[in-house]
Amino acid sequence: MTSEAPSSSSTKRSSIGPTTTRRSSLPPKDGIDFDNLPWNLNHPEEHTYVHLTTTTADGWTKEHYDLETDQGTLFDSVYNYDESPLPLSPACASLNYGTTIWEGLKCYRNKNGDPVVFRPDRNFYRFQYGAEQMSLPPPSRELFLRGIQHTLQQNSHIIPPHGEGMKLYIRPMLLGSGQQLGLYPSSQFSLLFYVSPTGNYFKNATGGLNIHLETKRCRAARGGLGNVKCSGNYAVALKPLMDAKKQGFHDNLFLELETYHQAKDKAGEENDSSSSSALDSAILQEMSAANVFFVFKNGEIVTPSLDRGTILPGITRDSVITIVNDFADELTDAMIQSTGDATVKVTVSSRDVTCGELKYGNATEAFCTGTAAELVPIARLATGTDEEPFEVNFTHGKALPGGPVTVTILKMLREIMVGDRTSKGTEGWLRDPFSSPEEFCKE
Amino acid sequence: MTSEAPSSSSTKRSSIGPTTTRRSSLPPKDGIDFDNLPWNLNHPEEHTYVHLTTTTADGWTKEHYDLETDQGTLFDSVYNYDESPLPLSPACASLNYGTTIWEGLKCYRNKNGDPVVFRPDRNFYRFQYGAEQMSLPPPSRELFLRGIQHTLQQNSHIIPPHGEGMKLYIRPMLLGSGQQLGLYPSSQFSLLFYVSPTGNYFKNATGGLNIHLETKRCRAARGGLGNVKCSGNYAVALKPLMDAKKQGFHDNLFLELETYHQAKDKAGEENDSSSSSALDSAILQEMSAANVFFVFKNGEIVTPSLDRGTILPGITRDSVITIVNDFADELTDAMIQSTGDATVKVTVSSRDVTCGELKYGNATEAFCTGTAAELVPIARLATGTDEEPFEVNFTHGKALPGGPVTVTILKMLREIMVGDRTSKGTEGWLRDPFSSPEEFCKE
Structure with missing residues (x-):
């Protein structure tokens, strides 16, 4: 055959x-x-x-x-x-x-x-x-x-x-x-x-996503295929996703469990009574089929780094980084109007982000990005039953889901995606499938 | 459709x-x-x-x-x-x-x-x-x-x-x-x-297998699907296998990279000059499609534990554990004849095994098991270029590949697989596909 x-x-x-x-x-x-x-x-x-x-x-x-x-x-x-x-x-x-x-x-x-x-x-x-x-x-x-x-x-x-x-x-x-x-x-x-x-990918999420912080199952480890869009990465995410949905969550956010294990082992060795905060050291990765971003109150918009090779290099993720860079002033205005803090300035970083950093109001907004998801605000990130307790709630607007920075980025992204907004960094992002082959395939 | x-x-x-x-x-x-x-x-x-x-x-x-x-x-x-x-x-x-x-x-x-x-x-x-x-x-x-x-x-x-x-x-x-x-x-x-x-699965391995210790790529991490026989586990092993073959190895032995990373990080923190032995702490897992066993000179036959959920619970692996238990005396005789040490006694363990344990002649023999591989002696385990140096060579017979214990277990396994040898623990292992459905499907 x-x-x-x-x-x-x-x-x-x-x-x-x-x-x-x-x-x-x-x-x-x-x-x-x-x-x-x-x-x-x-x-x-x-x-x-x-x-x-x-x-x-x-x-x-x-x-x-x-x-x-x-x-x-x-x-x-x-x-x-x-x-x-x-x-x-x-x-x-x-x-x-x-x-x-x-x-x-x-x-x-x-x-x-x-x-x-x-x-x-x-x-x-x-x-x-x-x-x-x-x-x-x-x-x-x-x-x-x-x-x-x-x-x-x-x-x-x-x-x-x-x-x-x-x-x-x-x-x-x-x-x-x-x-x-x-x-x-x-x-x-x-x-x-x-x-x-x-x-839309996420239906019934008009109030923002309720995301489960998955502390027991691993989507990808260093040295694996986490940064490859291969079928096995979805197989490994399927049962955790079904289990999260059973607990009322929309999706999971996966950790680099290695860093969590390491912190737990260290706490155990030192007989440390604060071992319940081992989770704070764990490095955040991505959701089942979307990358994540966090907006910190100091104006830093952060997404987990690609350097560890554990997360998918999302194209919407990359687009958001460019958009924040190109329209930083406009976003800073939105942030100042929202927070009343005139000293804040919006920046964007791709770096390791730990669970601990999100606590104490440091991260005011969160959202996920993906071709399927586009850009969807996250309202809450929390562990489930039988897991170390963790819960962070993110700002949401009254009329629209998502905080002011998230909503502004989504608006910019949608405008760029249909050609209603352009900038130096976003040049050439749109291609006309009915143009000539040379035009469609140009570098 | x-x-x-x-x-x-x-x-x-x-x-x-x-x-x-x-x-x-x-x-x-x-x-x-x-x-x-x-x-x-x-x-x-x-x-x-x-x-x-x-x-x-x-x-x-x-x-x-x-x-x-x-x-x-x-x-x-x-x-x-x-x-x-x-x-x-x-x-x-x-x-x-x-x-x-x-x-x-x-x-x-x-x-x-x-x-x-x-x-x-x-x-x-x-x-x-x-x-x-x-x-x-x-x-x-x-x-x-x-x-x-x-x-x-x-x-x-x-x-x-x-x-x-x-x-x-x-x-x-x-x-x-x-x-x-x-x-x-x-x-x-x-x-x-x-x-x-x-x-046979391994052709051209009459001198025993030359196995690459893979220190950069991860087959499975804790919390993943390493213990499930799913398609993605083979996808992740394919390129490392091709790369190992290019360097003249037959296959890879994967590590729990987490433990290796942890030891390297610790050595780095302590500015430890012995950081080149970080690999010694790394926990061994399995090959691309086979489990591994090590025969220690104290008579302990060890295979990596299933407790970490990172390796496939092999049926040949399980069979070898039973065989060593059931025929320990016969294997002890083989070991004593081989080593001349009359105090040694053969035992079998399923526990964590580190790279370091294999050094200094502690592990005298090694072999892999699998449905495809059956039981094949390992002659050498070593890292390749651009990796922390590591090399262990295992005993081989003159006429047959594999040390005396390995060869004896293989002989026992083959006899059991065709009904020429039986014991309490191996009872009911063989089924006749032309027997009645009740007989074939019995508990």
Whole structure:
């Protein structure tokens, strides 16, 4: 059995034109309730997806995508989603040995109704790094970006209309699809692009998120794959997430448990009566599928550092860092108006953050970021039953969830994402999937 | 798209009889070179596999397997391996979120040529635990064991002949096969059983294994899924394994890096000139796909403890512990003959083992265990380039690889695996796949 993409012509969308025909974006399709889409795979019967395979040791060749001619099997590997399952071997590398990485990115419509994609080049660089860590052959930058562009052109009728949180989610995926028993790189690889029109990730969180500080289970340790967007990182987060939800939380915030263990051991050795504050030394990581930020009363906006290799280098995380830098003065004004402290100045840092730092009102606001989550305020961070006690509550506005700095950053982010706000640092973040290949793939 | 098992009757093996017909084992098929099979998925065109799916919240019902009547779709869900790929959605939970667990077990032929399965009930209990940790619905004990039995009955012609290391490897697998974007338990699950006739796992290791002590990458940390046989644990081990092979090693032995980091930090704080021995405090875990044992010169045979939840509770590991207990006197004789020290007495422990303990000739022998590996002597354990120096060499015989204790345990294990040796502790370890369902599934 070979696990090639389905080849029956009946499963392919008949309307696929040659690549040289530049099509125009279609409007949002009638009959789909875009305003009320859950965070899920919605209307699969409306989708097409792209599935390329290779068995060559070098991975992806000109046969798949030729930069010179802008041609290749990429444009001929489009399948109707709900009619064309992937034909995988039971012994395929991805299912058995977890050799799968993926990306999530988003396409919005701007105020004119035209589709824009947010920073797809950043997804490529993360994908490329992940492929190396998982012994998978990364596609070229051009194949990756053209795959996204082509998939969007095929599915423009399900890009939701302009509106808060509404987007077409795009998932590029790379996996070992060869069959094997031994642990070694796969003999075949699949590169996929599929989509889903979606609404907001966190529903029912209008009062801000109630986040569980997970002190028993570890998402990622130093020396592992915590900074790779691979399937196993979600597997490890699933049961803790379900358990947190049972206790009424929206999600978990994971710790670097190593630092917590170390503090507990030290307290034990020293027979220290203050051992109940061991948690204060623990380093914060991220949520199940989102990075976190904390706004300190001294104006410092902090997100956990990438240096320990334990958290995902989020693209929304990176965007927020740029936004705070570029619009620091405007944010400082918001902060001064809110706190009445005229000496405060907003800055942004990527550094280790411990649980202890959040206490005693030091952290006034908190929020999480992610492609799925976008930017969502956190109202409370606390441990659950049978854990060392810990609870911090964060400022919330009366009308809107989130404190004044959080709300201002979210507003800025949303404006930038649809082209209503620009700055030096945010230049080139939006790409038009209906522009030329050269324009869409430019550095 | 629903990801149901293929239903086309043309893909099913036509010779499948009703379950009530007890068939006899077939002899090894002519034309297959069983003596020279690599550790891989061999002769897939000769296989059938079983694929059950469920979308019920409770998982597996009487429809799949009814204990009372010994009937169900289990017996009707057999597919020719090389003609029937799994039809999976690109957005299926397993591919995207790594929600897959599996087991490996083995069927040998005894001296009479009759198939025997080694401890399949132990695989069930590990599978059940893993399913809970991954939010997957575990099958009943009877469904799991009957699935193995049925798969073996279908594939008895590819059970290799009696001989060292030759076995039919059986892989039960459970995965989320429903399609979703959000992180939550799958809406559909697949239970699979597939097989492969195989030879030895470590080829070219006749002089014993040359193992790399991996001091930079972490397979599993406390609080993670290190003790679950899930796909992600193999993904994290793949690149370190490839890197170790590049340096001439056969495999890696992973550490609990936390303890190594802690010792390095402490040495740094104290400005300790002996900081180069920080590695001595590090706790040993396991190899990429095998547990490890060390034979100390005081007669203690040690394997890393399961208490930290970081290593896989291996069934061969557990078997070796029982064997050493049951045959301690015989092993003590071997040890005394080898060392000339009449005061030594062989014991077995499951406890934390540090790198430092292995030094200065304390550990005279070492070996690894696993379903794939069986039991393979380790000749050398050392760090590579750019790592803190560490090297220990272990005793090897002149004729056979492995020291005298290792060789004796391997001989005992092989005798037990084909029914040539028994003891109180090893009673009931072998099951005949052609016995009655009651006999095969007994507690």
